Amino acid sequence: MSQPARLVLTLVLVWGTATPVAAAQVERAVRKRSVVVASSPADALPVVRVARDTPTVFLFPAPINRKTLTFDESRIHVLDAGERSVIVQPVADLAEGERYEVGVFFADGRAPARAAFSLVTDPAEVDIQINVQRPELAGAACPVDEPRAPQPEDFVLLGLVDKEGVSATPIKGYADAGRGFHVQSAIAYRGKGWVLIDARVTNFSGQSPWLPREAMLTGRVGLPLRARIVMADTTAIQPGEERPVLVVADLPQLPVSPVFALELVGDGRTLKIPNVRFPKAASGATP
Template sequence: MQATSSVVLLWLLLMAWSAAAQGNLTPGSVTRRIELGPNSSGEAVAVAVSPGLSTVFLFDSELEQAAVDVDTPMGFSIVDVGRMTLRVVPSAKIASGEKVRVSVRFRDGAAPPGASFLLTVHPAHADSLVEVFRSARTVESYQQEARDARAETLRCQEENSRLVSEHRTPGGLAGLLAVSGIDGTGVAGRIVTETVSSDPKSALKPFIVRSYRSKDRVALEVLLRDLRGEQPWTASGAALRGPHGLELKVLRVWQEAPIVSGGTGRVVIEAEATAESARGGFSLKLWEYDGPRTATIGNVAFP
């Protein structure tokens, strides 16, 4: 009976916090497209990369493979240069927020003779595919970009409609019923503290982890301690990555109060997930606002 009460209480709190909670949407699979004009100034184009995740550049011209230059190659576990491709995978040695300049040159010597990119390290997200156009783009490329833009616009409209709908509904359990967040099976909860793993490099350690699942949502309640560093820590975003690279769409990250050195704190994460997509072990990564410290928890399972 006590466990059931705590499950209901958490979801009541989630609904009450929804107006003030931070939204953090998982980036879609839209391809980045970069055009290089013949008179490009050589200013580096920012590209997001992340430790352990692959970023692939596809060029429409052949590269001078020996002339590809990475400022700090030791910060990458993979730097693979192909005839018209460049694949990079940052290692765990590279810090969040760090910027690495990468320069390439093209074989034919036409304008522009090369290009520069500023790889900016994010703790959890990366631009997975970057198409670089040096000559005129094809009609098909523009059509695909238009399709991607329409899909992104539709996603944003759906997300906006969801937020507006939730703000109009009542809070608490009535709100969950109003937005069809639960069905006859209710909300299931599980204490997973004993089975999760903590990355030894994390800025904080979990000492209590509870997972929850409703009809189409999952949530985690994580209590953290042993903060590294003197500055207070506040979660800015979260990523939930499951089997085969599946990444859940995180809807909210809520923190009770900043965590200070020697203290403890609670973070609640809510994400979209069906019963099928919530299966298996997940990795949770939390990062702070404007800082390099992250917390990674592995082998998280939902009811």
């Protein structure tokens, strides 16, 4: 057993013996079990038995994204969440027929991407350790590094969108005949701690193929902000071809005067788009 696993189990055993009065009132047999997470949303969730006086530790086979942990705070306490473990304990024993779900996404994005469990209280037994296993999906003899398609709820679970939502504003078209570029249309988006520019870039006929490799946002004050480039087609933009180019940057706080110049540095040429303005935070939501 690894050192972190020993530490977690020690904590569970200490907490489990810290309430002798409750233990005397309801004596349950303690269990350590292995459970396999559901392969798809249509499958039933594995059942885990919890009790008010006993913490239950989940040990995962791969790192988890702690920001995506979901549970009912009014009924379930999360005592600790680590890179590969979560410790839970109900506020009170759950009544017969009462079930509460606890779920979390794995950090690697492989299928099944989410581990979820149905918590119940059993008068005779309680699980103190759950060794979580991921099923080998049919037809997947070899690992396939193919990410799960993003879902709308992921943006909230990952903290990319909050009550202010996402705001957007258009960017004026821009042409640089000297360097052989035309930005026909562009939109600037702003979310929680991030900004994104969606630009449609045309490489003029007669020019050489061009692929943007570095992106930087330069404001009137402060240091340049390095951004990352995202393209569905990562080959060079051919002469006469138009291609969408996404530029993403982390920007926790928007400057008072949020006007930037966007530079896309590529093969032998640099596209510079001036007067990029990011919108203010959306104001339609209410607490």
